[in-house]
Amino acid sequence: MDQLKAKIRDIPDFPKKGIMFKDITPLVKDPTSLRLAISGLVAPFKNSQITAVAGMEARGFIFGSLVAWELNVGFIPLRKPGKLPYDVQSVDYKLEYGDASLEAHSDAINPGDRILLIDDLLATGGTAKASCQLVEKLGGEVVACAFVVELAMLQGRNQLSNYPIHSLIEY
Numbered sequence: 001m002d003q004l005k006a007k008i009r010d011i012p013d014f015p016k017k018g019i020m021f022k023d024i025t026p027l028v029k030d031p032t033s034l035r036l037a038i039s040g041l042v043a044p045f046k047n048s049q050i051t052a053v054a055g056m057e058a059r060g061f062i063f064g065s066l067v068a069w070e071l072n073v074g075f076i077p078l079r080k081p082g083k084l085p086y087d088v089q090s091v092d093y094k095l096e097y098g099d100a101s102l103e104a105h106s107d108a109i110n111p112g113d114r115i116l117l118i119d120d121l122l123a124t125g126g127t128a129k130a131s132c133q134l135v136e137k138l139g140g141e142v143v144a145c146a147f148v149v150e151l152a153m154l155q156g157r158n159q160l161s162n163y164p165i166h167s168l169i170e171y
Contacts, residue, residue: 001040001169007033008149008169022149022171024120028062037063040168041118041146042070048143051113052076056102056131057083059120063148067118076108076115078131089137093130102130104138111139122147122167125159132163 007027014021027033041063054076055064061077068075081090081101088103109115115135122128122145132142142163150156150167157165 004033004037004040004148005169022121022151024059024148027148034066037148037168038066038070041067041148041166044166045071045116045144045146048116049114050116050143052109052140053116053118054078054104054109054131054135054140055118056127060118063120064118067116067146071116076104078102078104078134089134091130091134091137093126093133095124095126100127100130102127102134104134106138109135109138109140113140114143115140116143117145117163118147119145120148122150122156122160122165123154125154125156128156129159132160 007030009023009026011021011023050071050073052074053064053068055061056078057080065075081103084103084105087106089106090101090103092101117131128145135142144164145160146166148168150170152170
């Protein structure tokens with residue numbers, strides 16, 4: 001995964017002073033690295049009877065939709081409020097710098113669906129935990145959470161202790 005790590009650049013003081021942002025834009029721009037990341041995210045789940053992949057807005061859409069394609073299952077977008085045109089369910093949660101919500105169409109997940117949750121980065125775990133709660137609120141089972149990057153020092157895994165976690169790169 002050193003090839004992937006080489007394609008992630010640090011942006012200091014973004015989105016606020018003191019935060020070192022991990023920018024995956026160079027990784028997704030490079031087709032070889034993007035293919036490697038998707039292969040790495042998919043590999044542990046090829047025989048897990050996943051019925052759908054859910055991804056959080058916005059970078060989770062990039063990786064989640066490609067993982068869904070590779071697993072030959074559908075993709076469920078977990079969106080910020082006001083972005084979905086149909087009846088929605090939502091979950092509110094706290095971020096390290098504010099409050100947030102995620103929404104999904106109320107019919108996006110059927111009871112018993114086996115969902116793989118995908119995002120680009122696991123930091124404090126708040127968004128991923130809220131995503132798991134939203135999937136479960138809709139009747140789905142979270143099979144696992146998978147991330148391209150994990151910022152281990154922020155201990156986001158602690159928020160997700162009920163779920164298997166797969167990360168490609170750890171800082």
